[in-house]
Amino acid sequence: MTLAEMQFLTPDLRLASAEIFIALMACLILMFDLLVKDRKRTTTFVATQLTLVGAAVVTFATSSGEISYTFSNMYVGDLMGDLLKLLLYLTVIVVLFYSRGYILEREQMAKGEYYVLVLFATLGMMVMISANHFVTIYVGLELLSLSLYAMVAMNRDSVPATEAAMKYFVLGALASGLLLYGMSMIYGATGTLEITAIAERLYMGQADKTILVFGLVFLVSGLAFKLGVVPFHMWIPDVYHGAPTAVTLFIASAPKLAAFAMVMRLLVNGLIVLAHDWQTMLILLSVLSMAIGNIAAIAQTNLKRMLAYSAISHMGFMLLGMVTGVVGGDARFALNAYSSSMFYVITYVLTSAGTFGMILLLARAGLESDELDDFKGLNKRSPWFAGMMMMMMFSMAGIPFFVGFFAKFSVLQAVVAAGYLWLAIVAILFSLIGCFYYLRVVKLMYFDQPTNTSAIQAPLDVKILMSANGLAVALLGIFPQALMSLCAFTLLRSL
Amino acid sequence: MSGTPLLSLAIWVPILAGFVVLATGSDRNAPLARMLSLIGALAGLLVTLPLYTGFDLQTAAMQFVEFKSWIPRFNVNYHLGVDGISMPFVILNSFITVTVVLAGWQVIGNKVAQYNAGFLIMSGLLNGIFSALDGVLFYVFFEASLIPLYLIIGVWGGPNRVYAAFKFFLFTLFGSLLFLIALLYLFVTSGGSFSILDWQQMPIGLSAQTWLFLAFLVAFAVKVPMWPVHTWLPDAHVEAPTGGSIVLAAIALKLGAYGFLRFSLPIAPDASHELSGLVIGLSLIAIIYIGFVALVQDDMKKLVAYSSIAHMGFVTLGFFMFSAMGVEGALVQMISHGFVSGAMFFSIGVMYDRAHSRQIADYGGVVNTMPKFAAFFMLFAMANAGLPATSGFVGEFMVILAAVDHSFWVAFAAASTMIVGAAYTLWMYKRVVFGAVANHHVAELTDINAREFLIFVLFAVGALGMGLYPQPFTEVMHSSVNELLRHVALSKIQ
Numbered sequence: 011m012t013l014a015e016m017q018f019l020t021p022d023l024r025l026a027s028a029e030i031f032i033a034l035m036a037c038l039i040l041m042f043d044l045l046v047k048d049r050k051r052t053t054t055f056v057a058t059q060l061t062l063v064g065a066a067v068v069t070f071a072t073s074s075g076e077i078s079y080t081f082s083n084m085y086v087g088d089l090m091g092d093l094l095k096l097l098l099y100l101t102v103i104v105v106l107f108y109s110r111g112y113i114l115e116r117e118q119m120a121k122g123e124y125y126v127l128v129l130f131a132t133l134g135m136m137v138m139i140s141a142n143h144f145v146t147i148y149v150g151l152e153l154l155s156l157s158l159y160a161m162v163a164m165n166r167d168s169v170p171a172t173e174a175a176m177k178y179f180v181l182g183a184l185a186s187g188l189l190l191y192g193m194s195m196i197y198g199a200t201g202t203l204e205i206t207a208i209a210e211r212l213y214m215g216q217a218d219k220t221i222l223v224f225g226l227v228f229l230v231s232g233l234a235f236k237l238g239v240v241p242f243h244m245w246i247p248d249v250y251h252g253a254p255t256a257v258t259l260f261i262a263s264a265p266k267l268a269a270f271a272m273v274m275r276l277l278v279n280g281l282i283v284l285a286h287d288w289q290t291m292l293i294l295l296s297v298l299s300m301a302i303g304n305i306a307a308i309a310q311t312n313l314k315r316m317l318a319y320s321a322i323s324h325m326g327f328m329l330l331g332m333v334t335g336v337v338g339g340d341a342r343f344a345l346n347a348y349s350s351s352m353f354y355v356i357t358y359v360l361t362s363a364g365t366f367g368m369i370l371l372l373a374r375a376g377l378e379s380d381e382l383d384d385f386k387g388l389n390k391r392s393p394w395f396a397g398m399m400m401m402m403m404f405s406m407a408g409i410p411f412f413v414g415f416f417a418k419f420s421v422l423q424a425v426v427a428a429g430y431l432w433l434a435i436v437a438i439l440f441s442l443i444g445c446f447y448y449l450r451v452v453k454l455m456y457f458d459q460p461t462n463t464s465a466i467q468a469p470l471d472v473k474i475l476m477s478a479n480g481l482a483v484a485l486l487g488i489f490p491q492a493l494m495s496l497c498a499f500t501l502l503r504s505l
Numbered sequence: 506m507s508g509t510p511l512l513s514l515a516i517w518v519p520i521l522a523g524f525v526v527l528a529t530g531s532d533r534n535a536p537l538a539r540m541l542s543l544i545g546a547l548a549g550l551l552v553t554l555p556l557y558t559g560f561d562l563q564t565a566a567m568q569f570v571e572f573k574s575w576i577p578r579f580n581v582n583y584h585l586g587v588d589g590i591s592m593p594f595v596i597l598n599s600f601i602t603v604t605v606v607l608a609g610w611q612v613i614g615n616k617v618a619q620y621n622a623g624f625l626i627m628s629g630l631l632n633g634i635f636s637a638l639d640g641v642l643f644y645v646f647f648e649a650s651l652i653p654l655y656l657i658i659g660v661w662g663g664p665n666r667v668y669a670a671f672k673f674f675l676f677t678l679f680g681s682l683l684f685l686i687a688l689l690y691l692f693v694t695s696g697g698s699f700s701i702l703d704w705q706q707m708p709i710g711l712s713a714q715t716w717l718f719l720a721f722l723v724a725f726a727v728k729v730p731m732w733p734v735h736t737w738l739p740d741a742h743v744e745a746p747t748g749g750s751i752v753l754a755a756i757a758l759k760l761g762a763y764g765f766l767r768f769s770l771p772i773a774p775d776a777s778h779e780l781s782g783l784v785i786g787l788s789l790i791a792i793i794y795i796g797f798v799a800l801v802q803d804d805m806k807k808l809v810a811y812s813s814i815a816h817m818g819f820v821t822l823g824f825f826m827f828s829a830m831g832v833e834g835a836l837v838q839m840i841s842h843g844f845v846s847g848a849m850f851f852s853i854g855v856m857y858d859r860a861h862s863r864q865i866a867d868y869g870g871v872v873n874t875m876p877k878f879a880a881f882f883m884l885f886a887m888a889n890a891g892l893p894a895t896s897g898f899v900g901e902f903m904v905i906l907a908a909v910d911h912s913f914w915v916a917f918a919a920a921s922t923m924i925v926g927a928a929y930t931l932w933m934y935k936r937v938v939f940g941a942v943a944n945h946h947v948a949e950l951t952d953i954n955a956r957e958f959l960i961f962v963l964f965a966v967g968a969l970g971m972g973l974y975p976q977p978f979t980e981v982m983h984s985s986v987n988e989l990l991r992h993v994a995l996s997k998i999q
Contacts, residue, residue, distance in 0.1 A: 389660075393530075393619070404652060409678075410645035416576075419641070419685075423579065426689040434689065438682040445678055449655070449671060457659040457667055491576045498578065 022080040025087035028068040028095065029136050035061040036129035043122025050114060051122055058125040059103055062132070066099045075503060083204050084143035090274065090352075090504035091140045093496065094267050098139070101264045101359055102132050107475050108367040109256030111468065119164050119254060127164075128260065131157035135268035141275055144193040144203040148186070151236065154268065155182050158261060162253040174252025181235065181245040189232025195225025196281075205280040212283040223287050229276060230291045237269045239329065240298035243322045247306075250318035255373060255380060258314055259366035262321055263359045269325075270355040273332060278348065278505070285336035292333045293433065299326025300440040307447045314380045316447055317365060320406060323444055324362075328354045330437055331421045334428035343428050345505065349498040350420035356493065357405075357417040357486065364402045364479040371395065371468050371476055385451060387460025395466060396455045398480030405483045407448040408441055413486035420494065511555055511569050512585040512636045515595055516629045519549040519602065523625035526618050535617040539610060542621035546606045549628060550599040556592050560981055565589070565988030567638060567702070575642070580697050584639040589985030590766055590836065591635045593978060594759055597843050598635070600967075601755045602628040605748040607960050608851055612747065612858050613661065620661060624748060627653035631756050635763065640688045640699040643767075647760065648681055654749065654757065662744040669737075669744035676737040680727035687720035691772070705771040705992065708999040711779070718776035721769040722784070728761030731821060732790045735814050742810035743863070747854030750806065754813050754846035759839050762820045766832075766989065770824065774993040781825040788825070789918050791818030796925040800932070805856075805863045808933055809849045812889060815926065816842050816901075822919060823904040826911045827993060832986045833979055834903025837971070840978060841888070841896030844967035848885040851964065852878070855957055856937075860946045865936050869943030874950040879938045881953075881961040886934040888968045890927040896971030 023030065039061070043054050073092040079085065106128065113119040130153060137150030159182065163175035197203055199221040200211045211217055231242060238246040250258050277288050303323025310316035331351030335344040372379035372388075389396040405412035418441065425434045468476075486493060522545025529538040561568060567586030575583040587595060605624050613620050630653070633646035651674055659670035691704050694713070698704070709717070727734045738758075742750050770777050792815050799811035816838065823835025855878060856871070857863055872879040888895035891902075901923065908916035942948050953961065971978055 389616075389619075409652065410649045415645070415648070420579070422685070423689050423692065426686065427693045431686070431690065434686050435683070438686060442675065442679055442682055446671070446675065449674060452655075453659060453667055453670070456656055457670070491578055494576065494578045 021082070022078070024072050025078060025080045026085055026140070027072050028065045029133060029140070031068050032061060032065050032129055032133045032136065035064070036126050036133065039122065039129065040126045043126070046122065049120065051120065051125070054122045054125050055106070055110060058129060059106060061129060062099045062103050062106075066096055069095050069099075077504060079142060079206075083206065084146045085140055086142035086206075087140060088504035089500040091271065093500045094139050094271050095136055097356060097359070098132065098135055098264055098267050101267065101363060102128060102260075104363055104367070104475060104479065105256075105260050105263060107471060108363070108370050109259055111472065112254070112256040112370050112373055116165055116254065118166050119256070124161070124164065127157045127161050131161070131260070132264070135264060138268045138275075139271040141272075142205045142279070144197070144205070147272060147275065148190065148193070150268075151189070151272070152186065154265060155186070158257075158265075161257045161260065162249060164257070165254045168254070170252035171254055174249045177252075178245055178249045185232050185235030185242070188228045188235065192225045192228030192230075192232055195221055195228065199225065205275055208280045209282060212281065222284060226281065226284055226287055227291070229281075230288055230295075233269075233273055233276065234295050236265075236272065237325045237329075238322055239295045239325050240302045240322060241295075243299065243302070246322055247315050247318040250321070251312055251315040255314065255366065255369050255378060259363065259370065262317065262366055263363040266325070266355055266359050266362070270328070270352065274348065277332070278335070278344075282336065282341070285341075286339075289333040289336065292329045296326040296329040296333060297433075297436055299323055299329070300437060300444075304440045304444040304447075307444065310447070311382055312380055313369060313382050313385065313451070314366075316382065317362070320444065320447070321362065323440065324354075324358050324406070327418065327421060327437060327441070328358065330433065331424050333433075334424045334430060337428045343424065345498060345502055346427060347424040348505075349494070349501045350424045352497040352501065353490075353494055354417040354421050356497070357413045360479065360486070361402050361405050361414060361483055364398070364476065364483060365406070367472075367476055367479060368395065368399050368402070371466060371472060374464075374467065382451065382454060383461065385454045386458040387463075388455040390460050391463060392466045395476065398476060399455060400452050401480050401483050403448040403451045405487065407445045409445075411484065411487045413483050413490060415487060416490040416494070509555075510571050511552060511559075512571055512587065512595075512632070514552040515549065515556070515599065515632045515636070516585075518552055518629070519545055519599070519625045519632070520629035522546070522548065523622040523629070526625060527622040529618045532615070532617055535614070538618040538621055539606075542606045542625060543603070545625050546599075546603040546628070549625070550596075550603055553596045553599045553632075556587065557596060557981070560589075560592060562589075562980055563984060565984040568592075569636075570638075575639075579641070579692070579699070581641045581699050582639050583642060584700065585636045585642075586638045587636050589982040590989070591763065592981060593836075593840055594635045594756070594763065595632050597840055598628060598631045598756045600963075601752060601843065601847055604847065604851070604960050604963055605751050607956060608751065608854065609746070609748045610956055612854070616660065620657070620746075620748075623653040623657050624752065627657075627752065631752075631760070634760055638701050640691065640701055640704070643701065644681070644685060644688060647684075648678070650757070650760075651677055654753065657749045658741060658745045661746040661749070664744075665740070666744040669740040672737045673741040676727050676734065680724040680734070683720045684724035687717050687724075690717070701767060701772075707772075708997045709773065711775055711998050714773040714776035714997065715779065718769055718773040718780055721764065721773070722780075725761040725764040725769065726787070728764065729758060729817050729821060730761065730814060731784075731787045731818070732795060732814070735791070735795070738814060739807045739810040742813075742850070743804060743806045747850060747857070750850040750854070751847040754809075754850055755843040758813060758817055759843065762817065762824070762835070762839055765821065765824050770993050771989060773997075775996050775998055777825070777993065778827070781827070784821055784825045785915060788818040788822035789915065791815055792822065792919055792922045793925070796922045796929065800925065800929040802929075803865055805853045805865055805933060805937070806850065808865075808929060809846060809853065809889075812849075812926065812929065813842065813846050815922065816846070819901055819904045819919065822915075823900075823907060826904075826907040827990060828907045828910060829986055829990055830903050830910070831907030832990065833982055834900050834907060836900075836982050836986070837896070837903060837975060837978060838900025841900050841968065841971055844964050844971065845885055845888045845895075845897055848881075848961065848964035848968065849889055851960060852882045852885060855953060856950075859950050862946070865933055867944070868937040868947055870940045870947055871938045871950060873942050874947060875952045877958065878953045881965065882938060883934065884965055885968065886930045888972070890930045891923050894969070894972045896968045896975070899972060899975045
């Protein structure tokens with residue numbers, strides 16, 4: 011065997027170098043942490059953050075702008091993946107900063123494992139983002155899910171957390187089963203697990219439609235579980251509520267990016283020929299999510315639970331962009347539609363991270379601060395952070411000049427362009443209902459008297475980051491063009 | 506002055522001033538916050554004055570146009586410009602902001618910086634609405650202006666403020682969301698333009714026009730407000746602090762009416778003709794029925810709130826006569842109502858600050874203790890009733906003249922309510938001001954101070970000036986109104 015042939019057989023590791031880096035570093039940090047005596051684990055924390063920064067550098071440096079495959083086409087590197095990964099690192103870095111104070115106050119969480127689990131979960135999401143193969147997707151998804159189950163249960167003596175972990179695990183396993191079953195059906199119909207190859211075979215019309223659609227139903231159900239859209243949403247409120255807030259913050263932010271990538275890879279890259287079928291399913295999921303998410307959120311008294319229902323409705327709204335890509339076999343709206351969904355997800359993650367970060371900011375001395383009433387009179391305690399939270403709430407409600415408005419705007423624009431006027435009207439009526447509970451948070455902060463008048467104590471880095479997060483929500487709302495065209499550009503180069 | 510971006514200044518000077526005021530922080534710096542707000546409001550007014558002096562009366566085209574690309578991805582532009590219809594409102598709004606800052610000078614002692622900043626920011630946003638020529642820009646200002654008013658009602662309002670703030674926000678948002686769908690529909694059918702001016706020229710079929718018109722109608726009818734979606738207004742007025750009521754009555758209500766002129770009539774002219782009966786009917790209900798509702802109110806603010814709805818009924822009635830007299834009369838009525846209703850709410854605020862009641866029954870004989878106040882209040886009550894020589898008369902009279910041309914019975918119905926209007930205002934005035942001193946609260950009232958006197962003078966100059974010599978107001982509108990009517994007369998169906 012000549013040297014040239016050897017090289018041919020070696021997979022191009024360059025595309026996966028960021029993943030390899032994180033995997034190595036996670037193992038190293040796990041071992042290294044055994045030697046750390048510091049109860050605060052400052053070194054572990056710094057090492058984790060540096061790993062994420064390093065991964066960002068690697069991703070940025072190895073990004074080629076071309077669509078390229080490696081590991082026998084199991085793995086794809088493209089601009090969409092690179093952008094999502096960079097945003098993923100950023101989100102995780104911010105999440106770690108926000109949650110540091112919280113986990114230090116809880117003995118069972120203040121361990122090196124927390125950071126390692128975060129790194130493994132990040133790795134899982136990266137694999138999901140870059141997967142071009144059903145097995146790769148599944149491996150990434152399980153790596154993420156198993157890390158999350160452990161993180162939810164980490165505060166071991168907390169009954170709600172344990173219950174949430176159990177529910178999450180059982181329902182997550184069920185969802186994985188559904189997903190795998192759907193994948194096996196599609197494998198049966200097409201004879202391959204490779205996403206691009208599936209797309210080709212479907213395009214040639216070589217597959218049995220009945221089996222395909224049967225498989226598709228399970229696949230979409232599995233995806234819906236992971237996205238947390240109605241009727242597969244039951245785990246979301248319990249897990250968001252029961253999990254330690256630091257973990258809720260993590261679950262409510264970064265995995266949404268990966269879930270979006272998974273939808274793109276499976277449905278758009280793989281099954282675009284069946285767009286008509288999955289779009290119909292997604293319309294149903296989307297409308298139900300907006301309805302149940304927004305209406306159920308009104309009845310909540312716990313902010314985490316309220317935001318859980320709000321997350322359900324936001325994921326439903328995001329799906330609206332996905333259902334308008336292909337109209338009557340015409341895919342010319344696809345780029346517009348999918349990039350609007352992508353913009354929606356990214357801005358949602360930004361806002362969601364800020365909102366849960368605020369709950370962490372208010373949590374003091376081992377006590378939670380996640381009831382709605384804990385936000386009473388925040389304007390008296392800290393006008394600045396009340397202002398930040400208000401911007402976040404108005405952004406989620408879709409009021410300009412905050413970024414949430416342009417997220418809703420771009421998705422609705424795609425929906426109207428595709429000719430689904432009724433869908434746009436339905437979406438907008440439910441977001442009106444949604445507005446009510448966001449306004450209620452503003453009401454608590456501004457109109458009510460505080461029950462607790464203590465000033466907010468938080469480390470300076472968290473305060474700065476929180477302010478940056480809030481200002482980003484406003485600035486991106488005034489200048490949304492850059493991020494919008496970035497989404498459109500990366501998708502254009504990746505589809 | 507041609508190079509100065511006057512409209513941008515009109516928008517951003519107050520908003521920036523608002524943030525500067527916010528930065529003064531806690532109430533320890535309240536005097537500084539007040540002073541800065543006054544400077545900001547005056548600067549905001551000052552930059553709008555060249556809009557009047559530099560205004561070209563001959564053209565109906567947009568003036569002081571600014572155009573910058575904002576979101577090229579959706580062809581959204583930062584496109585500003587005013588014509589004779591919108592320009593007066595920019596100035597009126599900036600003027601009202603000065604009076605609002607003055608009105609809250611001694612009264613507001615709690616979170617002064619936030620209170621004044623709210624009004625300054627809102628002033629900038631409202632100017633943005635009147636000068637936006639891009640659909641998205643308009644919408645963004647339109648919705649964003651809900652936030653400050655929501656907070657103002659909710660934080661500084663009366664006992665039932667939470668209910669009123671929510672009702673205000675959700676009602677208006679409901680209307681504007683359908684409006685957003687209409688904008689997106691126009692964007693798609695126009696082949697990717699958000700320019701209001703493009704939409705005005707674009708041919709649209711009758712059924713599409715009808716749907717668009719209805720979507721616009723919902724949005725603007727809530728804002729005007731027209732019967733039957735008016736119920737949020739009395740609540741909002743009753744609970745809002747005096748400043749909030751002044752802005753709400755003087756400016757916020759005008760947005761809906763302005764929307765009719767900027768969107769409904771020129772973009773859907775055929776549907777406007779087709780459905781004019783509907784709007785005229787709703788306007789007449791507002792004028793007559795709401796007039797009678799006002800008659801039976803016990804609360805002064807509620808009474809003036811209902812009278813605002815009735816007066817705005819004249820405005821929408823004037824628009825849908827499709828005659829220059831009607832539209833100009835309606836516009837005059839809008840500006841006049843800005844002065845008069847602002848002054849009425851301020852008068853009630855002056856009494857409320859002293860006696861902490863808005864109930865008519867709690868007063869009586871105020872003239873004995875507050876003679877100067879009673880004189881001013883008399884003037885504005887007369888203007889509200891539409892007495893000749895006050896601004897209230899000019900607009901209503903022009904609308905009724907136009908209505909006579911249109912249909913005798915419509916004119917008859919509208920004119921007959923001038924009697925009701927006089928009845929509820931003057932009856933309230935009589936019960937509150939005249940007679941013997943009713944109780945010890947009234948006996949302890951002190952007359953208006955210099956600051957309140959100044960505010961009254963400002964309002965009085967507006968109300969009387971417009972009544973005696975309306976020409977400076979009408980001449981700027983003339984070309985734009987004629988051009989609008991010429992445009993509306995042409996069918997857009999192809």
